[in-house]
């Protein structure tokens with residue numbers, strides 16, 4: 001076993017998915033979990049995947065060889081401060097936060113000598129939250145980015161990498177700075193655009209809400225999946241990756257104005273060339289195994305009778 005005793009802090013989508021994967025793969029002797037919410041702890045107990053669930057960190061942390069912080073990015077500092085007194089010598093502490101530089105700044109000061117903090121981020125998720133949202137296959141074939149610190153022990157980085165590989169992930173390494181820039185364009189900006197476009201549609205007074213929903217399959221629907229993502233998690237991501245998001249947003253606005261100009265001046269060639277280039281990117285994503293080539297993202301619609309109303 002790579003780690004015999006695992007502790008998960010924050011029992012949401014990611015925390016419970018890790019636990020399901022560990023149980024399914026029989027990857028540890030024990031897996032315990034903690035959440036600040038008593039209600040979440042009670043719901044997590046019903047999943048029958050944890051040996052112990054408690055909001056009291058003293059019952060969860062002292063025995064753990066691997067502690068995985070799975071709370072929103074903005075809460076990492078207070079979580080690190082609370083676990084510090086109970087950490088065992090030699091323990092590995094990692095996280096799954098979607099931003100790396102700010103998490104490192106928040107957590108590192110609370111890591112005692114003799115313990116190892118190795119930041120990381122799984123590039124896997126859904127728009128659902130909470131303990132019931134987790135499932136063992138979430139990380140299968142998805143990237144897990146480890147952002148080691150300059151003085152990280154290579155042996156511990158190797159162990160953490162082996163653990164995520166055992167959960168089915170493909171592991172990559174990056175600097176925290178590079179991670180935050182890359183994720184700003186591949187994840188944070190698309191979510192910001194989705195939140196904004198869904199918000200704009202909601203504010204449009206000349207289009208009634210029922211028409212927006214009725215004709216949503218014409219494109220709008222695909223934005224609503226991203227825009228349904230957890231509000232606390234995404235508030236924290238934007239506040240904690242501010243510089244990179246603002247940089248990418250600036251480039252996006254410049255390019256958008258360029259497209260606006262092409263439409264205004266009926267520059268069809270410019271639009272055609274852009275759309276040809278973007279279609280090629282979609283093909284490359286499919287070629288890299290990052291999505292399905294099936295029409296409509298392979299959706300098999302199970303429409304309720306009310307959703308089929310004309």
Ligand code: NAP
Nearest residue numbers: 010012013014036037071072073075097098125126129130
């Ligand atoms: P989630 O489903 O909302 O779960 C987070 C859990 O942490 C909730 O149960 C929450 O309790 C609890 N929590 C919040 N503050 C806490 C604290 N101070 N101490 C203990 N527990 C606390 O969120 P998630 O989607 O699993 O995301 C967790 C982390 O993974 C975030 O850092 C996120 O950036 C990262 N991540 C998410 C995705 C994704 O697609 N969802 C993908 C990759 C990485 P309450 O419900 O009571 O607030």
